[in-house]
Amino acid sequence: MRDSLIDVATGKQRHEIQGSRAVFEQELEKIFGRCWLFLTHESLIPEYGDYVVSRMGTDEVIVSRQKDGSVKAFLNACRHRGAQLCPNEAGNARGFVCAYHGWAYGANGELQSVPFDEQLYEGLLDKCKNSLHEVAKVENFHGFIYGCFDQDAPSLADYLGDVKWYLEPYMELSGGLELVGPPGRCLIAANWKAPSENFVGDAYHVGWTHSSALRAGQSVFSPLAGNSVLPPEGAGLQITSKHGSGLGVLWDAYAGIHDGELAQELMAFGLAKEQRLAKEIGAERARIYRSHLNGTIFPNNSFLTCSGIFKAWQPRSENITEVFSWVMVEKDMPRDLKEAFIKSVHRTFGVAGYWESDDNDNMESETFMTRGYQAGKKMLNSQMGISGDRVDDKLPGVVGKSAIGETSYRGYYRFYNDLMTSDSWAEVSSKGSNWQDQLIRAKS
Amino acid sequence: MSENTANIKEPLVTHRVMEMQSLFENPAGPELYRAAESFLYREARMLDSKMFRSWLRDLVSPDIRYLVTSTELRSLKERRYSLPDQVCLFDDDYRQLSIRVEHDLDPQNWRSSPQETYCRFITNIEVFETDNPQDITVRSNCLLIRSRRSYQTDQFFCSRLDTLTKQDGQDDFKLKSRIIDYPERCVSGHNMLVYL
Numbered sequence: 001m002r003d004s005l006i007d008v009a010t011g012k013q014r015h016e017i018q019g020s021r022a023v024f025e026q027e028l029e030k031i032f033g034r035c036w037l038f039l040t041h042e043s044l045i046p047e048y049g050d051y052v053v054s055r056m057g058t059d060e061v062i063v064s065r066q067k068d069g070s071v072k073a074f075l076n077a078c079r080h081r082g083a084q085l086c087p088n089e090a091g092n093a094r095g096f097v098c099a100y101h102g103w104a105y106g107a108n109g110e111l112q113s114v115p116f117d118e119q120l121y122e123g124l125l126d127k128c129k130n131s132l133h134e135v136a137k138v139e140n141f142h143g144f145i146y147g148c149f150d151q152d153a154p155s156l157a158d159y160l161g162d163v164k165w166y167l168e169p170y171m172e173l174s175g176g177l178e179l180v181g182p183p184g185r186c187l188i189a190a191n192w193k194a195p196s197e198n199f200v201g202d203a204y205h206v207g208w209t210h211s212s213a214l215r216a217g218q219s220v221f222s223p224l225a226g227n228s229v230l231p232p233e234g235a236g237l238q239i240t241s242k243h244g245s246g247l248g249v250l251w252d253a254y255a256g257i258h259d260g261e262l263a264q265e266l267m268a269f270g271l272a273k274e275q276r277l278a279k280e281i282g283a284e285r286a287r288i289y290r291s292h293l294n295g296t297i298f299p300n301n302s303f304l305t306c307s308g309i310f311k312a313w314q315p316r317s318e319n320i321t322e323v324f325s326w327v328m329v330e331k332d333m334p335r336d337l338k339e340a341f342i343k344s345v346h347r348t349f350g351v352a353g354y355w356e357s358d359d360n361d362n363m364e365s366e367t368f369m370t371r372g373y374q375a376g377k378k379m380l381n382s383q384m385g386i387s388g389d390r391v392d393d394k395l396p397g398v399v400g401k402s403a404i405g406e407t408s409y410r411g412y413y414r415f416y417n418d419l420m421t422s423d424s425w426a427e428v429s430s431k432g433s434n435w436q437d438q439l440i441r442a443k444s
Numbered sequence: 445m446s447e448n449t450a451n452i453k454e455p456l457v458t459h460r461v462m463e464m465q466s467l468f469e470n471p472a473g474p475e476l477y478r479a480a481e482s483f484l485y486r487e488a489r490m491l492d493s494k495m496f497r498s499w500l501r502d503l504v505s506p507d508i509r510y511l512v513t514s515t516e517l518r519s520l521k522e523r524r525y526s527l528p529d530q531v532c533l534f535d536d537d538y539r540q541l542s543i544r545v546e547h548d549l550d551p552q553n554w555r556s557s558p559q560e561t562y563c564r565f566i567t568n569i570e571v572f573e574t575d576n577p578q579d580i581t582v583r584s585n586c587l588l589i590r591s592r593r594s595y596q597t598d599q600f601f602c603s604r605l606d607t608l609t610k611q612d613g614q615d616d617f618k619l620k621s622r623i624i625d626y627p628e629r630c631v632s633g634h635n636m637l638v639y640l
Contacts, residue, residue, distance in 0.1 A: 050525060089517045089629075092524035182516035182531050186631035189596075212550030216543045226552055259543070322630060343535045352512065352533040352636035354547045360635055361555045 006417035011386050011410045011442050012379040018191040019370025024318035030419050031299050032057030034428075035243075036139070036146040036159050038301035038312050039063045039073055041179030041326075043143065044090065049107050052090045052181075055314040055322070056147060061135060062086050062096065063145065064107045071140070073147045074109045074132035085132070089182065105132055142172040143179070146297075152425040154243075160297065162241040162397035166249065169289035170305040173281050174273065175332045179310060180342050184325040184351040191370075192300050192315040194363035195323070199294055199302030199311070200246045201238055201408025203231070204384065209362060213355045217259035217348070220267075236291070236403030238385075239395065240411025242435045247295030250403060254290045256307030257355055258344050265337055270306070273330075284394075296408075298415060303328065308341060309349040319367050325350045382409035383444040391436055398439045410439055446470045448574040449581060450509075450607040450621045458513040458530060458625040462605055467581050472571040480571040480582045480608060483617045488564040491639050496545040499639075500538070505609055505618035510536045512602075512624045512640065514631075533626060533636055548637075560592040562638065574607070579620065582606040586640050590633065598633030602626055602640050 005014045005023065017023050039054045040063050051064040053076055060076035062085065078085050078098040085096045085105070095112060097104045102115045109132040114125060137148040139156035141164075146156050153159065160167075171177055188195075198205065207214070207224035214225035223229055231250070240246035254270030255263035270290045277286035293305040300313040305328075312324040327345040329338055348355040370376045388401025389410070400407030418431040446469045449461060461467075472480070483503070490499045512534040518525070536544070548556060568585040588600040602624045608617040624640055 044527065047524070087517070088519050088522070090525060090527070091518050091522045093519075181527060182514070182529060184514060184531050184533055184631075185629060186633075186635060188634055209554070212547045212553035215550055215552070216547035260539070343532055346532055347534070347536065347540060350531070350533055351514070351631050354544055354637065357555060357635045357637045358553075364634070 005420065006413050007379065008410070008414045008417055008438055009442055010444060011383045011406065011413075012381060013413050014376075015378050015380050016370050016376035018194055019319050019367045020376065021318045024191075024315070026420060027315075028057050030422070031416070032149075032315070034148070034150040034153060034419060034425065035299050036137075036148045036153065036156050036297070037299075038297065039071075039138070039145045039147045041143050041145060041177075041328075042140065043178035044181050045071065047092060049092045049094050050090075051086070051093060051107070053086055053088065054147075055312065055324075056135070056149065057315060060084070061147065062132070063138075063147070064109075066108060071138050071145055072109060073135035073138050074105075075135075077133070078103055079111065079130045079132065109134055142168070143177060144171070150425060154425070154429075159243050160241075160245060161243055162239065163245045163247055163295065163297070165396045166239065166247055166288060166293060167295075167305075169277070169281065169285045170293065173277060173285065174289055174330050176330070177328045178331050180327040180329060184323075184346060186323050186351045187316070188321050188323055188360050188364060189319055190321050190360065190363035190367045191319055192313045192321045194366045195311070195313045195321070195359065196296045196298075196300050196302060197409055197412055198359060198363065199304075200244075200296035200298075200412050201240070201248055201294075201406060203236070203238070203248045203250070203294065203404045204406075205359075205362070209358050210355055213257075213348075213358055216354070217257070219257050219259050219263055220253050220255050221257065231403055233402050237395065238400035238403060238405050238407045239397035240400075240408045240414075240439065241397045242415070242432055244298030244412045244415030245296060246298075246397075246408030246411050247293050248403060248408065249288065250292040250294075251287065252290060253292035254306045256292050256304060257348050258307065258341070262337075262340050262344055266306075266341070269333065269337065296412065298412060304349070307349070308345045311349075319370075323351075325353075325356075382406040382413070386410070386442055386444050389440050389442070391440070398436050407439070410442060411435075414438055446572050446574050446581065448576050448579050448607060449605055449623060450579060450609070451576075455528075456511065456623075458511065458623050459515050461623055462603060462625055467574075467605070468570070468572055468583070470573040472573050472580060476573070476580060477569075477571045479617060480580060481569050483608060483619075484566050484569060484582065484584055487619070488566050492562045492564055494548075494559075494562075496548060496639075500542060500545060502616075503619055504538065504541065505620040506538050508536075508538050508541065508619060509621045510534055510541055511622065512626055512636070514626050514629060517629055530625070558593070560590055563589045563591075565589075568603075578611060579607050579609045580617070582608055588638055588640060590638060596634070600633055600636065600638055600640060601628070604640065 083100040111127040111130040135147040207227040237249040255266040274290040302311040385405030513530040565587040572581040607621040609620040
């Protein structure tokens with residue numbers, strides 16, 4: 001039954017994956033238990049003892065900067081009776097004390113003290129065996145920190161694979177990014193995959209879903225309003241990768257969804273930096289720096305570069321998702337421009353974002369309709385551009401034939417299917433050994 | 445005379461401003477109180493009826509600052525972690541509010557049809573004079589219930605700190621600043637595409 005949730009060969013997925021409790025329970029083990037999940041950014045925990053409480057699937061984790069500068073993550077549950085250890089979202093602490101009985105842990109997760117330890121446990125409580133449960137792996141991609149529960153997972157760099165080449169110009173070569181918190185937070189009645197798949201590769205919806213937003217706030221994308229034009233061939237790219245992460249590129253659209261004078265100032269800033277970068281990293285990658293990327297790092301971490309939105313779609317259940325919305329911004333942007341930019345990101349894609357609300361309705365209704373017994377059994381279509389997927393000698397990944405297509409959807413669900421039908425990372429890796437062929441061979 | 449929220453310089457930390465006792469030192473007399481109360485009820489009626497363009501034109505001052513923040517949950521004992529603890533869900537001027545209004549009323553705003561309904565309850569109104577004779581400070585609580593499609597009912601609630609202004613020669617107040625530190629950290633109502 002599991003195999004039939006996804007049909008890689010024809011680019012189809014069963015609707016019920018967007019709202020089935022049974023599928024969700026498997027995902028917690030096979031997707032969230034195995035994949036690299038976004039935790040935080042270096043800029044949010046700069047000093048020893050700084051911490052944030054983040055999410056990995058349905059688990060809460062404390063992500064803490066260690067004395068030696070490294071980062072560790074622990075389940076946010078006391079080892080004694082499992083109470084929530086840290087009720088704060090962020091802070092600086094040398095340790096964490098449970099509110100229930102007062103068990104106290106260090107920032108390194110070690111159990112340091114237990115009230116009346118000697119008298120009550122008579123020396124039988126081994127503190128060394130009661131450290132907080134630590135997340136197996138924590139790694140960093142140019143400041144973005146991810147964690148993974150599975151010791152056998154590939155490194156974060158290998159996991160990101162072909163999308164790294166596209167992300168580096170904006171995330172690293174630009175001089176680097178900071179992630180601006182605190183995040184906006186809200187609950188939407190959608191399965192976590194609905195927004196993740198939208199960000200991974202849906203340039204198609206922009207002109208229609210966001211028709212009103214495009215007209216009301218004049219941005220570089222506004223000519224698309226009401227589907228009045230189709231972006232020409234060559235307006236961008238769409239790519240996917242072995243581990244499901246994927247993205248779309250819209251060339252030179254640096255000001256993204258921002259409007260008015262802010263958009264003009266951003267274009268000037270981006271253009272000046274592109275010209276400088278072209279001398280250092282070559283014209284091709286400098287152009288990628290200034291181009292607008294929509295993407296998802298598999299499974300649930302999405303972004304729009306240049307527009308500056310950074311999202312984690314954290315699953316609460318099969319049909320409730322907590323949305324975390326941060327701003328990512330180039331470190332060297334002038335202060336006034338940065339402040340206007342941050343506010344504009346939340347105005348468009350935050351909790352009260354007028355672009356975001358357009359999307360949420362689609363994601364919620366996609367999930368809502370899985371309540372229909374018959375509808376849930378039907379297959380959904382992500383076949384756009386299916387015969388045009390290719391390997392390119394200059395561009396990493398499997399590349400779609402135009403900016404508007406569903407290549408990244410297909411790559412996302414190809415990997416999803418490998419995870420859901422495998423019992424270990426070894427099996428996942430073996431199934432994905434010819435991943436490019438699987439996608440290129442697919443036919444409607 | 446009492447301070448005036450419209451004059452607070454950056455950085456504007458909303459949760460501190462909401463508790464600035466110096467704002468609340470000079471309660472207004474009954475006439476000003478009635479004028480402010482009637483302004484808030486009129487505004488609530490217009491927003492409940494989705495008369496957003498009229499709201500902007502008639503009740504909102506061209507120099508409006510409309511600010512809704514959300515404050516990160518931190519330990520009361522926190523001293524060392526120095527990163528900002530608030531995010532602006534709204535920080536809009538008149539032009540930016542107009543964009544929201546036009547977005548909402550656009551015939552291709554798919555979420556606006558069928559119509560959603562609003563019902564606002566404005567309570568706990570207090571009115572204070574400020575150091576500027578044209579401006580008054582008005583504090584109120586707002587409970588907004590939104591009903592969408594067949595099954596969705598969302599509640600939004602907050603305390604609001606407003607500056608209303610009456611320029612020379614004008615008969616009525618206009619909203620010059622609204623400051624809200626939204627109390628529910630993780631917004632349960634799907635989005636905050638409402639005017640509080």
